Amino acid sequence: MGELGLNKIFGALLATALGLMALMQLPGLVFGGAGGGHGEAHGEEMTLSQTMCSQFHHCVDIAEAASAGAVAEAVFDLGAALASADTARGERIFAGQCSTCHTITPGGANGTGPNLNNIVMANKAHMEGFNYSGPMANAEGQWSYENLDAWLKSPAGYMKGTSMSFAGLKKDADRANVIAYLAANTVNAAPFPAPLAAAEAVEGETVPAEGEVVPAEGEAVPAEGEAAPAEGETAPAEAPAEEVVPT
Numbered sequence: 001m002g003e004l005g006l007n008k009i010f011g012a013l014l015a016t017a018l019g020l021m022a023l024m025q026l027p028g029l030v031f032g033g034a035g036g037g038h039g040e041a042h043g044e045e046m047t048l049s050q051t052m053c054s055q056f057h058h059c060v061d062i063a064e065a066a067s068a069g070a071v072a073e074a075v076f077d078l079g080a081a082l083a084s085a086d087t088a089r090g091e092r093i094f095a096g097q098c099s100t101c102h103t104i105t106p107g108g109a110n111g112t113g114p115n116l117n118n119i120v121m122a123n124k125a126h127m128e129g130f131n132y133s134g135p136m137a138n139a140e141g142q143w144s145y146e147n148l149d150a151w152l153k154s155p156a157g158y159m160k161g162t163s164m165s166f167a168g169l170k171k172d173a174d175r176a177n178v179i180a181y182l183a184a185n186t187v188n189a190a191p192f193p194a195p196l197a198a199a200e201a202v203e204g205e206t207v208p209a210e211g212e213v214v215p216a217e218g219e220a221v222p223a224e225g226e227a228a229p230a231e232g233e234t235a236p237a238e239a240p241a242e243e244v245v246p247t
């Protein structure tokens with residue numbers, strides 16, 4: 001019987017506990033219904049959908065940017081910069097920032113860095129006998145204008161582990177001027193890349209293709225024509241037009 005008594009007490013405690021829990025939850029439910037907790041839930045839903053929306057818009061923005069010439073705003077137009085580059089300024093920058101490690105004259109000696117004569121479109125690690133870092137020695141490809149630009153903007157960023165301890169030329173114009181100077185010291189340097197405007201013009205040829213897609217929107221326009229059926233009631237002549245839509 002003593003055990004039963006304990007059970008009763010335990011049961012009573014349990015009931016109390018449950019009751020308390022219910023009481024504690026009730027306000028939440030009540031207030032929730034009144035806008036408190038529930039409102040918060042809504043708030044979360046809002047932010048969630050807003051986030052999704054914003055993300056979606058973001059994606060759309062990116063997609064539009066990718067399809068449109070908007071990329072030009074984000075991407076440095078190396079071609080345009082080189083087209084208007086100042087070789088004399090490039091020479092001065094080279095003298096001030098590169099010549100401590102590099103010579104550029106034909107047959108110039110290697111210093112801390114290799115001689116840079118004929119560097120444009122040369123293979124990476126172009127100087128035989130220079131003690132290049134492992135990453136540079138194993139690097140594939142040539143020093144195209146684009147590669148040089150990326151390299152000079154941030155050597156370590158472009159090539160992890162490079163031994164060229166140079167922070168980089170952060171100013172677009174500085175890099176363009178120096179690269180123009182490198183090109184001036186390269187026999188038969190490759191032509192500069194085309195400015196993006198020209199590249200866009202080429203893309204423009206594909207844009208008409210998008211124009212061809214616009215007719216697809218034209219199909220949507222007849223959908224508006226479907227809204228017109230209201231007018232169609234007065235003007236049955238539009239009904240045939242509707243029938244044309246499916247075809």
Ligand code: HEC
Nearest residue numbers: 097098101112113124125126127132133136162163164166
């Ligand atoms: C502190 C010395 C130092 C300075 C300053 C420096 N470089 Fe270098 N540069 C090097 C070294 C060292 C290498 C070889 C890097 C490697 O092996 O990873 C190199 C490599 C290069 C290469 C690749 C050469 C090849 O044969 O592939 C180019 C191009 C270059 N530097 C351009 C420049 C320009 C332009 C500047 C000035 C804006 C400059 N460097 C400033 C030390 C320097």
